[in-house]
Amino acid sequence: MNDLEDELSSILDALGRNGLLKHLVLIGSWVMVVYEAYFRDSNYSPSIRTTDVDFLIPKRHPRIDGKKDVSRILEALGFSEVFSSDGWCTYHKPELHVEFLLPRIGPQSDDVVSIPSLGLNARPLRHLSLLADNIIAINFQGFDITVPHPAAYALQKLIISARRKISEKAQKDIDQAEAVLTVLKKRSDIELLRTLFEQLTKKQRKAVLDSAKKRVFLDDVLKKLLENE
């Protein structure tokens, strides 16, 4: 475990002790580390992580026993709360920062949403419902963490990669999708990948295939996974 993983563990521990881990979905590049415990495959090599730890709140009104204050929990770990001009709060330390996001569905606005039961404000973002609707629990370093199913994660990465304006970020999304799809071997996982792909809109399916085409290896892997037996 490296220093950053120690930092992540302390966040997970604090959220877990407050009964919040089941209400939050870990997303972003840190999921790639957690997937090591899911795949247990020596061929799996997670891509480089960013310094932000992103949590997705799958439901706008999570049913939580008693009111919680995530700000206080994180401040107790040494994080400082930073407000953006639109009211979004993120939590910062020199090594890491923590952000909370919500799926933005249909015509909902981009306005930051207050989640009183968690004592925080979250930012809605598009294409996160694919992650929120397909979650699994993985035991990582003794914590039961809720994460998106790897199949959903890889598809979402390929969708957003096609929409990125910054090429480095688009490449990073593809790196992550490639790492996950290369070791996706369980029959049930492959079936889920196919089902989710079929459920995507035509535009999203095109985005997935176009992003995969940028890497010959990934393109071949994805085609094989999506082929009907």
Place this chain on the structure above:
Amino acid sequence: MSKVVKGVLEEELQRLLALKDRYQEKMKDYPPGYLLKREMRGRIYYYLSYREGAKIKQQYLGHLETDKVKSYKDLIKRKGELQKQLSEVKKNIVYLERLLKK
């Protein structure tokens, strides 16, 4: 370089080394060299021309239907793209190895 940054870069290097092996293995799925066309007595024959050590070898494929020629061309084009991506991975490995030695 901070311990945290070094740790992250070392992991990235491991990822790239694994990726290099995977891409190199994948290269074997593609035909070697390039497609060579020759016309003899009004008929077109195809060869795969490739280098083996110091020698240039030619593998006879015979007369090919249009779709087969297209399929070979597509495979060779994909191999070229994969080769380019492999070169990029190798370049990043060299860069990270140099950075981590500092």
